[in-house]
Amino acid sequence: MSGATLERGIHAFKEAIDAPVASFFSSCVRCGLCAHACLFYTETEDPKYTPIHKLEPLRRVWQHEYTFWGRYAKAFGLSKPVTDEELGEWESLVYDSCTMCGRCSMVCPVGNDIAYMIRRMREGMAASGHAPEGLIGASQRAVTIGSPMGVKLPALQAQIRHLEQDTGLSIPVDVEGAEYMCLLSSMEIMNFPEYIGAIAKIFKQANVTWTISSEAFEATNSGVQIGVSDIAAELVQRVVNAAEKLKVKAVISPECGHAYFAIRWEGPNLIGKPFNFKVLHIMELMDQLREEGRLKTTGKETQRLTYHDPCQITRRGGVVEQPRNLLRMVAENLVEMPEHGTMNWCCGAGGGVSSNERADALRLKVFSRKKAQLDAIQAEGLVTACSNCRIYLEEGLEENNMDIPVTSLTETIAEHLADEGQTGAQ
Amino acid sequence: MTETELLLWVRGPALQVATVIFLVGVAVRLLEILVLGRKVDLAEARGSAVAGGLRTIVMRSFADRATLQRNAFTEVTGWIFHIGFFVTLLFYAPHILMFNSVLGFSWPALPTPVIDATAVVTMIALVVVLIHRVANRVMRFLSRFQDYLVWLLTLLPIVTGYIAFHRVEIAPPPLLIDIHIISVELFLIVFPFTKLMHAFTLFMSRYYNGAIAGYRGVKS
Numbered sequence: 001m002s003g004a005t006l007e008r009g010i011h012a013f014k015e016a017i018d019a020p021v022a023s024f025f026s027s028c029v030r031c032g033l034c035a036h037a038c039l040f041y042t043e044t045e046d047p048k049y050t051p052i053h054k055l056e057p058l059r060r061v062w063q064h065e066y067t068f069w070g071r072y073a074k075a076f077g078l079s080k081p082v083t084d085e086e087l088g089e090w091e092s093l094v095y096d097s098c099t100m101c102g103r104c105s106m107v108c109p110v111g112n113d114i115a116y117m118i119r120r121m122r123e124g125m126a127a128s129g130h131a132p133e134g135l136i137g138a139s140q141r142a143v144t145i146g147s148p149m150g151v152k153l154p155a156l157q158a159q160i161r162h163l164e165q166d167t168g169l170s171i172p173v174d175v176e177g178a179e180y181m182c183l184l185s186s187m188e189i190m191n192f193p194e195y196i197g198a199i200a201k202i203f204k205q206a207n208v209t210w211t212i213s214s215e216a217f218e219a220t221n222s223g224v225q226i227g228v229s230d231i232a233a234e235l236v237q238r239v240v241n242a243a244e245k246l247k248v249k250a251v252i253s254p255e256c257g258h259a260y261f262a263i264r265w266e267g268p269n270l271i272g273k274p275f276n277f278k279v280l281h282i283m284e285l286m287d288q289l290r291e292e293g294r295l296k297t298t299g300k301e302t303q304r305l306t307y308h309d310p311c312q313i314t315r316r317g318g319v320v321e322q323p324r325n326l327l328r329m330v331a332e333n334l335v336e337m338p339e340h341g342t343m344n345w346c347c348g349a350g351g352g353v354s355s356n357e358r359a360d361a362l363r364l365k366v367f368s369r370k371k372a373q374l375d376a377i378q379a380e381g382l383v384t385a386c387s388n389c390r391i392y393l394e395e396g397l398e399e400n401n402m403d404i405p406v407t408s409l410t411e412t413i414a415e416h417l418a419d420e421g422q423t424g425a426q
Numbered sequence: 427m428t429e430t431e432l433l434l435w436v437r438g439p440a441l442q443v444a445t446v447i448f449l450v451g452v453a454v455r456l457l458e459i460l461v462l463g464r465k466v467d468l469a470e471a472r473g474s475a476v477a478g479g480l481r482t483i484v485m486r487s488f489a490d491r492a493t494l495q496r497n498a499f500t501e502v503t504g505w506i507f508h509i510g511f512f513v514t515l516l517f518y519a520p521h522i523l524m525f526n527s528v529l530g531f532s533w534p535a536l537p538t539p540v541i542d543a544t545a546v547v548t549m550i551a552l553v554v555v556l557i558h559r560v561a562n563r564v565m566r567f568l569s570r571f572q573d574y575l576v577w578l579l580t581l582l583p584i585v586t587g588y589i590a591f592h593r594v595e596i597a598p599p600p601l602l603i604d605i606h607i608i609s610v611e612l613f614l615i616v617f618p619f620t621k622l623m624h625a626f627t628l629f630m631s632r633y634y635n636g637a638i639a640g641y642r643g644v645k646s
Contacts, residue, residue: 047567111632318643
C-alpha cells in the first residue's frame with residue numbers, strides 16, 4: 001500500500017482485465033437489472049449503486065487499452081483517461097456499497113460476473129491509494145500481528161484455557177499428524193469462543209483428531225477484501241506452511257464466509273500452486289460426518305427457524321445443501337426465506353464493508369432487505385454459519401427492534417449432540 | 427445519381443463494404459477478448475466448469491421468479507423485441523431468398539401476415555423500450571449516446587422494411603427497398619463498435635460466468 005500512485009493503479013487495472021472481464025464489458029447492454037439484484041440499490045433507490053456502474057473506471061481502462069476503437073478514441077482525445085480524482089470518487093462505490101455478494105452476477109441476462117470484476121478492480125483501487133482506512137488498518141494488522149482485529153496468540157491461549165475448564169474437553173494445539181487443522185476467525189476468538197467449544201464436542205463424539213496451529217490460526221484474509229494480492233498470498237502461505245508442518249489431511253475453514261472463499265477458492269491461485277491438503281468448510285465436514293453416521297443428535301428446536309446463507313459460502317462457495325441437511329437434524333420447523341440458497345440476500349456487512357467504519361450508516365440502512373425477508377416468514381430464530389454475518393445480523397435486528405435470536409449452526413448442532421449413552425436414540 | 431445508379435450502389439459496393447466491416451469488425455472484437463486469456467484455476471474443482479458454462483449459456487435467458495416479478499416490464503419488453511426482431515429477420519420469405527443467395531441453403535418462411543403482425547409488435551415494443559429507458563431512473567442514469575443510437579439503428583430496418591412492404595406512397599417502391607437496405611447497412615457498420623456486439627459476446631460472458639460458478643459447484 002506504500003507508494004500508491006495513479007500509475008500503479010492503472011497498471012493493476014490492466015493486469016486485472018482478462019478474457020472474462022473483456023467479454024463482460026463487451027456484453028453489457030445497460031438494462032439496469034443488476035441494480036434490482038443489489039441491496040444497496042433496492043434499499044436506497046439511488047442509481048449510483050447500480051453494480052455495473054461501480055466498475056466504470058475499470059471499464060474505461062479496458063476500452064482504452066484493449067479495444068481497437070478505444071485506443072484511437074483515446075489517442076484523438078475523444079475519450080478522456082481515468083484520473084486520480086475519479087478513482088477517489090469511486091472508492092466508496094467499490095468498497096462501501098459492495099459486499100461482493102455476487103447476487104448481481106446471478107441475475108445479469110448477458111451473464112456478467114460483476115462480483116468477479118469488483119474483486120479484481122479493488123487491486124487497482126488499493127494500488128492507486130484509494131482503499132478505505134479501516135481496511136488498510138485491518139490488512140496491516142493481519143500482516144504484522146497475524147489477525148485483522150489484532151488478536152494475538154496469548155489471547156487465543158487464554159480463551160482455550162477457559163473453554164477447556166468450561167467443557168472439560170481438551171483443545172489440541174500444534175498436534176502433528178492430526179486429521180484436521182481448524183482455522184478460526186478473530187471474531188470467533190473474541191466474540192464467539194463458544195464455537196471452539198462446539199467443534200471440540202463434535203469432534204470428540206465423531207472421534208476425529210484435530211488441532212489448531214499456533215502459527216496460523218487466523219482464517220480471514222484482509223488482503224482479498226482490500227484487493228492486495230501480495231498480502232493475500234502471504235496470509236494464505238502462513239496457513240499452507242502450518243498445514244504442511246502439522247501434516248494434516250485437511251484445513252477446516254470456520255464459520256466465516258470470506259475466509260472460506262479466500263482459502264478454498266483463491267488460496268491456491270494466490271500462491272500459484274495447488275494445495276497438497278483439502279480445504280473444507282466446517283459445515284462440509286459436519287455433513288460428511290453425518291453421512292457416515294458419526295454425528296448423532298438428540299432433541300429438536302421447535303420454533304420457526306430459518307437459515308441465512310452467507311454469500312461466500314453458498315452463492316460464491318457452493319456449500320448449499322450441507323447446512324440444510326444439518327439443520328433438519330435439530331430443527332422441526334425449518335422455514336426458508338422467500339429468496340434463499342444461491343439467491344439469498346446479503347446481510348450487508350461482507351466484503352470488507354464491516355471493517356470500514358465509513359460504511360456503517362449505509363450498512364444499517366440496507367439491512368431493511370434482510371428485515372423484509374425475515375418479516376415475510378415470521379421467523380422466530382435465525383441460524384447462520386458466518387460469525388461476521390452473525391454479529392451484523394444481531395446489530396441490524398437490534399437497530400430494528402426485532403427480537404430474533406441469531407445462532408451459529410455449529411453451536412446449534414453441538415447443543416443437540418447426543419450423550420454417549422443416548423447415541424443412536426434419535 | 428439516377429435511381430438505377432443508386433440502386434446498383436446500395437445493393438453492390440455499399441452492401442459489400444458494410445458486410446466486410448461487420449464480419450471483420452466482429453472477428454477483431456472477439457479475438458481482442460480471447461487473446462487476453464484466462465489463468466488456469468489451481469483450486470480443487472467441486473464441479474464441472476464446462477457443464478456449468480454450457481448450462482448458463484442456455485439458462486441465463488430465463489430469469490428466476492423473483493427477478494422476473496421485480497423487473498417484469500424490462501423482462502417482457504426485452505423478450506418481445508428480441509424475438510420479434512429475429513422472427514422478422516429470419517422468417518420473412520424475401521429475407522430467406524436473400525440468405526439463400528449468400529449461404530446456398532434456405533428454410534421455411536412464416537406466412538407474410540404473421541411477419542407483418544410481428545413487425546408491428548416489435549416496433550411498438552421498441553418504442554416502449556425507449557420510453558422505459560428514459561423513464562426508468564436506473565436505465566436513464568446508465569444510458570449513453572450509444573444506447574440511443576443503437577436503439578434507432580435497430581428500429582430503422584424494421585420501420586423501413588415495413589414501409590417498403592406496404593408500398594407506402596412516399597417514394598417509388600424500388601427506392602423504398604433501397605432505403606431499407608441502407609438502414610441495414612448502417613446497422614451492420616455500427617455493430618462491431620457498439621453494444622450490439624452482445625449478440626455474440628453474451629455467449630462468452632455467460633459461459634465464463636457459468637464456468638466460474640460451475641467449478642465451485644454452483645448453478646449460476
